[in-house]
Amino acid sequence: RERAREVLESGARRGSNRLGVEAMELLDAYGIPTPQGDVVSSPVEAEAIAEEIGDDVVMKIVSPDILHKSDIGGVEVGVPVEEVRDTYEDLVVRARNYQEDATILGVQVQEMVDLDNGVETILGMNRDPQFGPLLLFGLGGIFVEVLEDNTVSVAPVSENEAKGMLDDIDSAPLLRGARGSEPVDEATLVETIQRLSQLVTDFPAIVELDINPLVARPDGVQAVDLRLTLD
Ligand code: ADP
Ligand code: MG
CATH class of the missing domain: 3.30.1490.20 (ATP-grasp fold, A domain)
Structure with missing residues (x-):
């Protein structure tokens, strides 16, 4: 948490409220795997x-x-x-x-990151003045705009709520090995949703955050890109 605070502060010190991949250590600090x-x-x-x-x-x-x-x-x-x-x-x-x-x-x-054996998902957060931090999980990559297959939950989410987010999307079978591909590591994906939930709960200054893509693979997940806005 201290490490995460330092990353956000050094971003803010540069005078920009927009942070990108230079802030990737923020995810490391919360145990979200990055390449x-x-x-x-x-x-x-x-x-x-x-x-x-x-x-x-x-x-x-x-x-x-x-x-x-x-x-x-x-x-x-x-x-x-x-x-x-x-x-x-x-x-x-x-x-x-x-x-x-x-x-x-x-x-x-x-x-x-090997995308052939992975599914590009998106994991994000938008802080709503009324409802608080809304976590978004869905299909990412090139499909994100075409299919708009995603689901939203208010953070913090329990393990069951995080699991529910996976079930919620229409492409859930894709994560579970439809078409003979190996299923992705669902347990780590659920854990990652919870870790992001914790991160945005700990830092109310983050008003918006996007991991796109979060690559879900049979052997785990990798957050490949990051973008966030501070208030
Ligand atoms: P942006 O979204 O700003 O264009 P990204 O970092 O998301 O930049 O990169 C664009 C695309 O390039 C990704 O959606 C992914 O398909 C591919 N890509 C990015 N980083 C990697 C990586 N480490 N390994 C494999 N593919 C990658
Ligand atoms: Mg991207």
Whole structure:
């Protein structure tokens, strides 16, 4: 909880109420699994992180002025180590083309998550002045707008309420191994919903938060992206 407070304070100190993947440690602090990686501010540092990860990586521009990173070409998936330095420069150029005076905090270098054996879900929160923190869980990724398959619960949620959220969505069979795929780790998914519930209960200053995607896999879950707003 102390660690989480520090992450939020260092975000607020930068004078922006919008935080992105640079605040991923907030999730770690609450036991929500995130892929290995870090945010760095130079091509050389980016290469060092990729070498540490030891495989192709994902690279993302980190800027409070860029809400949807992939919309501006700010996400590169499957970057080999030898291309990391050039890709760093490319991402910064694209961000500058989009908005010349954008604040650029750096670039995130992140371990690849296997999406083939996973389901992209979305886990979020919207603080309602009347009802309090509303947790949202649903199908994420490319389906999020087309299918609008999600469910809402007021935090804090019990284990049974979190389980109920999984049951609630129409795509529940997808999580449970429809079409011969292996079922996702439901217990960890339920635990993750509860952990986010705890996080937003502990920090009323968070008015909005989105983990999209939260990749649900047979061997656990991975929060791949984060965006939040402080009041
Ligand atoms: P944004 O939502 O701002 O465009 P994301 O971080 O969500 O940025 O990345 C966009 C998409 O790229 C994700 O929905 C996912 O499909 C893919 N992606 C992002 N990070 C990873 C990763 N670590 N491993 C595999 N795919 C990823
Ligand atoms: Mg995203």
